[in-house]
Amino acid sequence: MKTYTNTGSKDTRSGFGAGLTELGRTNPNVVALCADLVGSLKMDQFIEENPERFFQIGIAEANMMGIAAGLTIGGKIPFTGTFANFSTGRVYDQIRQSIAYSDKNVKICASHAGLTLGEDGATHQILEDIGLMKMLPGMVVINPCDYNQTKAATLAIAEHHGPVYLRFGRPKVANFTPENQTFEIGKAVHLTEGTDVTIVATGHLVWEALEAAKVLNEKGISAEVINIHTIKPLDANAIIKSVSKTKCIVTAEEHNHLGGLGESVARVLATNKPTPQEFIATNDTFGESGTPAQLMEKYGLNSEAIVKACEKVIQRK
């Protein structure tokens, strides 16, 4: 089985910051907006190098989304930055009307998504954002898995014309995908080849899926791990092709099972190739305070949970 090495844990938000800094140097149309969370979003370097292309909006996310929409009129490519909760639920109608329905080239960049925000608790731990964003016509939804991939995704979305939701997180997590990789929106990444079960994971759960695959391998179970960094448009062919071989699937995400990656995969399978599926996701619940590791364990979002789900779904074949 192909294995991956953590080259040094880093936060995905820093990958965003690094990507934004690079865009500041290479693309004069890229502008950045922030609602009073510059440090959290790692935007400092971009701001230092391009003060005239940075807009500090203050704590006014609705206004930020509207201003971003307006900035596209004149050819700018705005990247908005705030926490995932304030990037989506708080400003849903602003995104819906002024950005998505208006076909505006805005990149909504959302940090601190999911439970791994940790101690701040449920007010800030949005587990519904993928669902909210994927329901908007024309919206691309991306949830990269590590620092390197988040940086690559940040660069890639500047080249895509149209609204994008880019979701990343707060904690330091394993950094294992190649540096300076090419990021292809909507293209699944096969991480391991397997024959007994497919694990489709997104975001922080990709590394957990690889850890689970190692454990499964020791148990004689061959798992095929696919990194779905783009939830919409979903790489349906990659999923169908994999389950044609493995005949069962586990989806894994740091999100509610309602509205997340798992549901998108289930729709693809139900309409193309009905397949037993287990969901690693939160179960229609809010989060709570705790360390990221404690929360991921309590809510069943770690490698142990993925191993169990794989064993269960194999029984259902």
Added chain:
Amino acid sequence: MANTQQLEDITTQVRRDILRMVHKVNSGHPGGSLGCAEFFVALYNDIMDRKDGFDMDGIGEDLFFLSNGHISPVYYSVLARAGYFPVDELNTFRLINSRLQGHPTTHEKLPGVRIASGSLGQGLSVALGAAQAKKLNGCNHLIYSLHGDGELQEGQNWEAIMYASGKKVDNIIATIDLNGKQIDGATDDVLPMGDVKAKFEAFDWTVIEVKDGNNMDAILKGMAEAKSKTGQGKPVCVLLETMMGNGVDFMMHTHAWHGKAPNDEQLASALAQNPETLGDY
């Protein structure tokens, strides 16, 4: 540049367009549309420096954003009469497969429209973004926007109003249609607005008042004054006092025609008060 009589003739035709559009589909918002007819005609035929044709970025010209999108009939009529799309297309207002949706949208690629509006309170933020883009592009043209007075009840406006002065966005002229009415009645009954002028001034905007917002000369004078106040470190607001339903006697002095179409008899009466000037579509 058109003279006042020519602008008033266009306005009369625009009123006819508005009335016929909403009558045909028995829906739409004639009251606010009629109240702002003079303003739109002045804007597109005198005040704004516009390029021929339409491109989304609008570099090298003044831009307009309509925040209270429900007054789409006046917007569509004035855009068509200004040459953005064929006047005959007004026939398709609110019909299936039309570019003239109930509320304006870019989604159907209608020339002249740069943002969807209808869900209220969002237009000022968008206009500010476009104003910032103009500055980044070194484009000295202005951004104009229009907002309902009832619309100011939406909180996002006040985020934007605070931002505009705080960040010295001084290439924008935001006009508030002060007609004192909203769907459920007088704004003072629904949610009293208080002193709108004092509120804008408290947020450090330059405020120009146009007391007769249905008088062409008053509009031209007020907007010229507003234009002279741009570029001075402050955003500019025009408080335009209008009469909802202006130009049709039975639609004035009431909020009843906010979102209601006239029947055949009422249409005939309304059109008789506004004889054809440029030719009906």
